[in-house]
Amino acid sequence: xxxxxxxxxxxxxxxxxxxxxxxxxxxxxxxxxxxxxxxxxxxxxxxxxxxxxxxxxxxxxxxxxxxxxxxxxxxxxxxxxxxxxxxxxxxxxxxxxxxxxxxxxxxxxxxxxxxxxxxxxxxxxxxxxxxxxxxxxxxxxxxxxxxxxxxxxxxxxxxxxxxxxxxxxxxxxxxxxxxxxxxxxxxxxxxxxxxxxxxxxxxxxxxxxxxxxxxxxxxxxxxxx
Numbered sequence: 001x002x003x004x005x006x007x008x009x010x011x012x013x014x015x016x017x018x019x020x021x022x023x024x025x026x027x028x029x030x031x032x033x034x035x036x037x038x039x040x041x042x043x044x045x046x047x048x049x050x051x052x053x054x055x056x057x058x059x060x061x062x063x064x065x066x067x068x069x070x071x072x073x074x075x076x077x078x079x080x081x082x083x084x085x086x087x088x089x090x091x092x093x094x095x096x097x098x099x100x101x102x103x104x105x106x107x108x109x110x111x112x113x114x115x116x117x118x119x120x121x122x123x124x125x126x127x128x129x130x131x132x133x134x135x136x137x138x139x140x141x142x143x144x145x146x147x148x149x150x151x152x153x154x155x156x157x158x159x160x161x162x163x164x165x166x167x168x169x170x171x172x173x174x175x176x177x178x179x180x181x182x183x184x185x186x187x188x189x190x191x192x193x194x195x196x197x198x199x200x201x202x203x204x205x206x207x208x209x210x211x212x213x214x215x216x217x218x219x220x221x222x223x224x225x
Contacts, residue, residue: 004029004123006218007131010145011180011191012095013152015202015210019145020127021076022211027125031071032118034128034135035098036078037111039089040067042098044080052097055104062110069118087163092175099179102129105188129183132194141218144193145210147203149177 006023008016017033024031041062042052050057068079078086088094101107115135118124128135132142153173160167183191193199198217202210 001121003119003121005119005136005139006123006125006141006143007136007139007194007197008125008127008143008145008214009129009131009133009191009193009197010127011129011147011152011183012176013155014145014147015155015205015207016127016143016145018207019210019214020125022207023214024071024125026215027123029123029125030118030120031076032069032115032124032126032128033076033078034115034126034131036069036089037065037067037115038098038102038107039094040078040080040085041065041107041111042094042101043085043089045101046093046097052100055106058101058104059106059110062107065111065114095179096175099182103182103186103188108134108188129191130189132197133192134189137194142194142197143214143217144197144199146199146201149173149180151203152176 008020008023010016017035020033021031023029041058044061044065045052045058050061052058066081070077070079076086077084078089112135115126118126119136126136132139132144150173153169153176156172156176157167157169160172180191200210200213205213
């Protein structure tokens with residue numbers, strides 16, 4: 001049996017995670033935030049004071065990463081061991097360090113099988129940076145979201161403010177642009193759209209508008225929905 005998969009790739013702040021979760025709930029499919037795997041590994045490494053450039057040590061940790069994804073009708077929670085780290089992995093410290101680990105070919109290889117194993121019936125919605133190009137190249141539908149760096153930085157700034165976290169817009173913009181460059185120029189699985197992906201610029205679009213755009217692309221073709 002072939003499990004249907006929908007991939008949504010794109011840079012940080014483009015809206016892929018929000019839409020991915022909404023779509024998974026709408027379809028009652030499984031959901032994978034692929035970036036969370038790298039963030040959880042980064043958090044574990046930081047807590048254990050592991051050198052973020054020690055590829056062999058980190059790759060071994062990736063093979064046995066004790067991470068669990070728990071979904072209900074309204075929430076997507078992430079656990080490391082028995083601790084809920086859903087918010088902790090979104091910290092600025094973890095965000096800055098994650099792209100260092102994500103550039104490692106060995107770490108990416110060790111996490112690849114874990115990601116693919118999450119494609120379970122009735123289907124999987126997944127978001128990340130190489131879901132449609134590397135992890136699920138034969139996905140049923142592929143989307144690639146883009147948005148201006150300034151708008152993505154503004155979204156992150158507001159998100160942090162709403163969470164009660166002090167934030168500096170200029171610092172967020174600089175870090176976001178630096179991460180974009182690292183992701184787009186890394187040698188392994190760079191941030192690029194799949195050749196058959198539907199590319200959408202979400203700048204100036206509401207969440208509902210993006211969600212309905214994706215649904216409109218899927219529903220007319222999908223006997224699986």
